[in-house]
Amino acid sequence: MRVRTAFALVAVPALLLATSACSGKSGSASGSGTAGGSDVTLTYWASNQGTSLDNDKEVLTPVLDAFTQQTGIKVKLEVIGWHDLQTRIQTAVTSGQGPDVVNIGNTWAVSLQATKAFLPLDASAMKTIGGSDKFVKTALDTGGAAGTDPTSVPLYGLAYGMYYNKAMFAAAGLQPPTTWEDMVADAKKLTDPSKGQYGMALAAGSYTENNHFAFIDAAQNGADLFDSSGKPTFTSDGVVNGIVRYLDLMQTDKVVNPSNAQYDNGTKAVADFATGKVAMILNQNNADATIKKNGMTSDKYGVVAFPAPKDAKSQVASHVAGINISVFKNTKHKDQALQFLKYMTSADVQGQLDKPFSALPVLKDAKAVFTDNAQEAATFTDIYNKRAKPLPLVPAEDQYESTVGKAMNAMFASIATGGTVSAADVKAALQTAQDQVAASVG
Amino acid sequence: MTTTLQRPRKAPPASPGPHDRRRRARWWLPYALLAPAVLMELLIHLVPMLTGIWMSFTQLTKFFISSWTEAPFVGLKNYRVALDVHGAVGSSLLRSFGITCAYTMLVVVISWVLGMAAAVVLQRPFRGRSGVRTLFLVPYAVPMYAGVITWNFMLQRDTGVINHLLVDDLGIGSGKPFWLIGSRAFTSIVIVAIWRLWPFAFLMLMAGLQSVPSDVYEASAMDGAHAFRQWRSITLPMLRPVNVVLVLVMSLWVFNDFNTPYVLFGTAQPAAGDLISFHIYNASFLTWNFGAGSAMSVLLLLFLLLVTGVYLTVVNRRSQRA
Numbered sequence: 001m002r003v004r005t006a007f008a009l010v011a012v013p014a015l016l017l018a019t020s021a022c023s024g025k026s027g028s029a030s031g032s033g034t035a036g037g038s039d040v041t042l043t044y045w046a047s048n049q050g051t052s053l054d055n056d057k058e059v060l061t062p063v064l065d066a067f068t069q070q071t072g073i074k075v076k077l078e079v080i081g082w083h084d085l086q087t088r089i090q091t092a093v094t095s096g097q098g099p100d101v102v103n104i105g106n107t108w109a110v111s112l113q114a115t116k117a118f119l120p121l122d123a124s125a126m127k128t129i130g131g132s133d134k135f136v137k138t139a140l141d142t143g144g145a146a147g148t149d150p151t152s153v154p155l156y157g158l159a160y161g162m163y164y165n166k167a168m169f170a171a172a173g174l175q176p177p178t179t180w181e182d183m184v185a186d187a188k189k190l191t192d193p194s195k196g197q198y199g200m201a202l203a204a205g206s207y208t209e210n211n212h213f214a215f216i217d218a219a220q221n222g223a224d225l226f227d228s229s230g231k232p233t234f235t236s237d238g239v240v241n242g243i244v245r246y247l248d249l250m251q252t253d254k255v256v257n258p259s260n261a262q263y264d265n266g267t268k269a270v271a272d273f274a275t276g277k278v279a280m281i282l283n284q285n286n287a288d289a290t291i292k293k294n295g296m297t298s299d300k301y302g303v304v305a306f307p308a309p310k311d312a313k314s315q316v317a318s319h320v321a322g323i324n325i326s327v328f329k330n331t332k333h334k335d336q337a338l339q340f341l342k343y344m345t346s347a348d349v350q351g352q353l354d355k356p357f358s359a360l361p362v363l364k365d366a367k368a369v370f371t372d373n374a375q376e377a378a379t380f381t382d383i384y385n386k387r388a389k390p391l392p393l394v395p396a397e398d399q400y401e402s403t404v405g406k407a408m409n410a411m412f413a414s415i416a417t418g419g420t421v422s423a424a425d426v427k428a429a430l431q432t433a434q435d436q437v438a439a440s441v442g
Numbered sequence: 443m444t445t446t447l448q449r450p451r452k453a454p455p456a457s458p459g460p461h462d463r464r465r466r467a468r469w470w471l472p473y474a475l476l477a478p479a480v481l482m483e484l485l486i487h488l489v490p491m492l493t494g495i496w497m498s499f500t501q502l503t504k505f506f507i508s509s510w511t512e513a514p515f516v517g518l519k520n521y522r523v524a525l526d527v528h529g530a531v532g533s534s535l536l537r538s539f540g541i542t543c544a545y546t547m548l549v550v551v552i553s554w555v556l557g558m559a560a561a562v563v564l565q566r567p568f569r570g571r572s573g574v575r576t577l578f579l580v581p582y583a584v585p586m587y588a589g590v591i592t593w594n595f596m597l598q599r600d601t602g603v604i605n606h607l608l609v610d611d612l613g614i615g616s617g618k619p620f621w622l623i624g625s626r627a628f629t630s631i632v633i634v635a636i637w638r639l640w641p642f643a644f645l646m647l648m649a650g651l652q653s654v655p656s657d658v659y660e661a662s663a664m665d666g667a668h669a670f671r672q673w674r675s676i677t678l679p680m681l682r683p684v685n686v687v688l689v690l691v692m693s694l695w696v697f698n699d700f701n702t703p704y705v706l707f708g709t710a711q712p713a714a715g716d717l718i719s720f721h722i723y724n725a726s727f728l729t730w731n732f733g734a735g736s737a738m739s740v741l742l743l744l745f746l747l748l749v750t751g752v753y754l755t756v757v758n759r760r761s762q763r764a
Contacts, residue, residue, distance in 0.1 A: 083709075090727065093508050111730075117508040205623065205710040259600050261623055264710040329508075395504065402728045409623075409710050417624030435530030439523055440503060440731040 040336050041074040043099035045088065047323055049156060049357035051289050053079045059356045067343050073336045092328070093117040100331040101340055104152060106142040106324040107391045107401065113144045113151040114395035119327040119334065120149035128335075129153065129342040138320050139362045142390045152324035153345060156353070157360035158284040159384040160216065160318035161303040161376075163291075168279040176302055180245070180309040183280070187255035190279040199255035201269035201278040204412040205262050207405025212391075213282070214404050215319055216306065217242030219389055222313030230394045232437045234404060234430040243408065243430075244423050245309070251415045261409075261416035270294070273301075282306055284321050285380045286358040288371055298373040305383050317387040322362065360384045396437050403433035498736035507730060520737035531725070535738060537713075538721040541628070545717060546696045549635045550689065556636070557643025562673060565651050575648070582641035590705040593634045597621035597706075627712040635702050639695070643688060650684035651677070686757050694746060718742060 044064075050056040056079040064075040078099070080088055086108070092098030093115050104112060112118060119125070121143075126132045132140060135154055143150030162183070164176050172190055177183035187199025203209040215225060223238020233239070250256040257278075263269055266283055267290050273281040274294030281287070288298065305317035325344060327337040343349060350363055358370045360380055368377040391397055407429040411421045497513075498520055500506075506513040526532040560578055564571055581589060596603045598621075605618040621630045654677065662672055678685075700719040707715055711724075722742070726735020 087727070090507075090730070094510065096508065111504060115504045115508050115730075207709060262599060262620065262710070264708055399729045402724070406711075406724075410713050413620070413623035413712055417620050417626075419624075432530045432534070436534075436729075439529070439531050440729050440734065 039074070040072075040333050041076050042101060042333060042336055042340055043076045044078070044340070045085070045099045045102040046077060046079045047085055047103040047105070048079060048081050049286070049323065049359070051293060053081060055356075059353065063349060063352060067340065070343075071336075071339060073333075073339065075340065096330055098328045098330075100328060100333055100337045102326050102328065103155060103323050104326055106139075106152070106154065106320065106322045108398055109142050109150070109152045109324050109326075110145045110393045111395050111398040112326070113148070117329055118151035119329045119331070119337075120144075120151055121153065121327075122149045125149075125338055128338045129345060134345070134363055136362055136364055136385060138385070138388060138390060139322065141393070142320055142322070143324060145393050145395070152326040153341065154322060154362035155325040155344060156323040156357055157362045157384055158286055158321035158323075159360060159380055159388050160212070160282055160284055160306050160321065161380055161383060162306050163273060163281050163283060163287065163301050163303050165273065165276065165279045166300055166302055168276070176304045177307050178304070180307050180312075183307050184249070184253050184255065187249070187280060188253065191255045193254075193257075196257075196277065198257045198278045200249060200280045200282070201263070201272040202249065202256050202260050202282065203263045203266045203269045204250065204256070204260045204416075205264040205409055206266065207402060207409050209266055209405075210408035210412070211401045211405035212319055212321075213246045214239065214243050214408060215391055216316060217246050219316040220308040220312045220314055224392070225400055226392045226394050226396070230396065232396065232400065232434045234400075234434040234437075235427055240423055240427050240430065243411075243426050244421075247408075247411055247415060247421055247426070250412060251421060258416035261412040284318075285360060285370060285376075288358045288376075298371055298376065301373075301376075303373075303376045303379045305379065305387055314389075315387055316389045317383050318389075320384070320388045320390045322359070396440075399437045399440060400433075403436050404430065407433050494736050495740055497733055498740045500733045502731075502733040502736075504730035507732070510732075513733065516733070520734045521741070523734060524737050524741060531734070534716075535718075535721065535725075538716045538718050541714070541716055542697060542718040545628070545632060545635070545699075546693055548632050549639060549696045550692045552632075552636050553640040553643045553692065554689065556640040557645075557647050560640075560644045561647035561651055562677065564648065578644055579641045581637050582645070586638070586701055587705055589638065590634060590702055593630075593637070594622070594706055594708075597630055622707060623710070623712045625714050627707070628714040631703060631706060631715045631717075634706055635696060635699065638702065639692060643692065646684055646688050647681065650681045654680045682761070690750065690753060694750070697746065698742075 046056060046060060048056055050059055057077065060077055060079070064077055068074050082105075085104075089098070089102060089104065089112070092102075093112075096117075098117075113120075121129070136157065139154035139157055140150065142154065143152045162177075168190055169176065169186070172186075174186045174189065177186050190199040191197065218225065218239040219242075221238035221242045223233075223236050223242065225232065225234060225239065227233050250258060250260065260269065266287070269278075269281050270283055270287045270290045271294050272278045273287075274291045274296040285303075291301070292298070305315075308315050308317070325341055327334070327341065331337050345362070347363055347366060350361060350366060351369060353359065354361060355369050360368055360370065368381045370380075371377050392400065411426065411429065414421055499515055499517060500513040501516045501519070502510055502513040523529060523531050524535055527536050564575055564578075595601075599605060599618050602621070604621060608614045609618050619626060621627070658676055658680075659672055662676060667675070698719050699717060700723065703711060703715055703717045703720045704723075711720065719742075722735050722738045725738060726732050
């Protein structure tokens with residue numbers, strides 16, 4: 001009998017480890033052949049920008065082939081969905097076995113910089129890729145913490161805008177809103193739950209979308225999420241009230257279908273908009289592809305900046321969203337990787353990729369080509385260049401995203417299932433999030 | 443403890459025969475045959491486990507992840523944070539632990555009851571028995587992801603078939619409830635987990651029942667025992683060895699369940715479905731805080747070791763008394 005107990009005591013940890021110690025290795029060793037030769041192959045992990053992973057491959061392959069023709073450097077492309085990208089990067093950083101070049105969400109840039117796994121782009125490296133002057137300044141700012149050499153440069157620009165359905169607004173005799181109050185009033189007029197029609201749709205179950213609006217609404221209130229020493233300040237009044245304002249779209253204004261609490265990604269809200277179930281959505285400009293796919297042409301909708309309240313301290317309408325491109329520090333082909341960065345951020349290639357990926361130009365003086373709706377192009381360019389603020393450029397930014405974003409998921413869930421969320425509840429939840437971030441910052 | 447591998451006891455003849463000598467010359471053979479297994483066991487289980495334990499004493503955050511051997515040693519700090527029930531991290535871990543205990547109890551008990559009932563009913567031959575048996579095993583045979591993601595579709599509020607059936611067709615309740623967010627999420631995940639697990643209980647108990655001789659039942663029937671009495675006095679005691687292992691294995695699986703919440707809830711997991719392995723995943727992978735995650739894993743391991751140890755001791759003592 002004792003033998004069996006002893007056996008079990010050994011076997012149980014073994015069983016448990018199957019779940020707790022799994023950290024699969026992925027990522028291929030980069031490159032084949034020696035540096036400098038013409039048979040260099042760069043491994044490139046691209047993020048999902050098009051309508052599907054295959055679509056991305058179709059768009060990128062001719063562009064990469066042209067690079068090979070120009071330079072003799074081959075590029076092995078892998079397109080990775082957003083759901084997996086962070087895990088893949090994490091594994092690559094941990095194991096030291098990653099690609100040579102990788103796309104990252106620009107809000108992760110400073111967090112990833114802190115891992116020291118990415119190549120700092122110092123003055124000479126910057127010169128190699130065409131000089132830091134060529135980029136839109138706020139976009140380049142996202143590449144690393146202030147006062148450091150950035151570890152990524154902007155590749156595709158994105159910004160939030162408020163899309164509205166022209167026909168629905170005209171039928172109700174409304175003009176597109178310029179203030180938060182107008183937006184809510186319009187949304188109320190366009191809401192009729194008995195017909196299943198609502199003023200707005202929100203991706204209220206998506207922690208990434210939720211944390212972006214926590215940031216933007218707080219910024220409109222003049223509040224910051226981190227102080228100058230990098231400590232979280234989530235519980236300040238500006239942040240709490242900003243979040244309450246956003247939650248109230250569902251809670252007190254009732255212009256959002258409670259079902260939206262289950263929308264765990266932006267595309268579901270976009271689909272509601274494109275199929276006429278809602279009159280407005282708040283989305284980044286890459287919504288265009290999904291809208292078109294659902295059968296709504298670009299002349300049927302207009303875009304205005306996400307409105308701030310009348311007494312707002314700041315007219316911030318978006319964070320500086322988008323995709324950056326980075327080089328892994330332990331690449332064996334540093335020069336070729338930098339050459340590739342120069343190519344991808346050249347005016348020519350940017351012009352080719354911005355349209356299929358619905359991206360805003362990250363280069364100064366470049367024209368937005370992602371849409372044939374001139375008003376939309378002008379609005380988004382204006383938001384991106386003048387009314388966008390980078391998310392906090394601190395290493396703990398990624399933890400802000402997950403803790404506050406998930407807390408907001410829970411708040412929306414509570415509202416949707418009949419509960420109420422008061423300012424005090426929001427503050428308590430943010431205190432927890434803040435403690436969690438503080439605990440892991442150390 | 444007795445070892446199963448013993449060298450043959452030496453016989454006392456004056457000169458060892460050729461057969462004996464050959465045997466002694468090959469004393470290493472069993473060890474050599476065992477060596478690959480032992481080596482792999484060390485590599486696959488023990489080394490990662492020890493690494494995990496070492497990690498739990500370090501502050502392995504994103505600042506050190508690319509050269510993780512240089513992570514600073516922080517002693518018991520990660521454990522203190524995880525066990526401080528007044529702090530944000532500790533209290534949420536405790537809450538998740540409570541949810542997981544309730545989840546495990548419900549899923550294991552109900553799965554066992556269902557499995558037992560089905561196994562007993564299907565013990566008697568009838569037409570189409572093998573068909574029903576196969577049908578019952580389907581949830582176990584369906585790939586996990588496919589099964590659980592189907593539940594995710596069925597449990598959607600507006601488009602799901604569950605609400606369509608309950609509210610639209612049967613007219614139960616007013617307004618469609620949410621199944622995947624809010625407090626009902628717990629009910630949902632328990633149901634999905636039972637759906638996945640009970641065929642395993644059924645399979646094991648069905649196999650166990652095959653070894654119960656039918657003449658015992660016949661004899662007891664002659665003595666006038668009813669079906670329930672037969673089940674209580676014959677089936678249950680005869681299945682005891684199966685049950686001891688079955689309940690233990692199911693409990694460990696369910697307690698450590700990661701896949702069900704991960705697939706059912708995706709990135710939008712509700713507080714009511716915050717099971718502990720998923721919680722630890724969020725605490726370490728999403729925040730890149732692997733030291734804290736390892737400390738929580740080690741605590742979980744210690745807890746399960748303790749429970750298993752107590753369980754086996756109690757079970758064995760009872761069987762010695764019997």
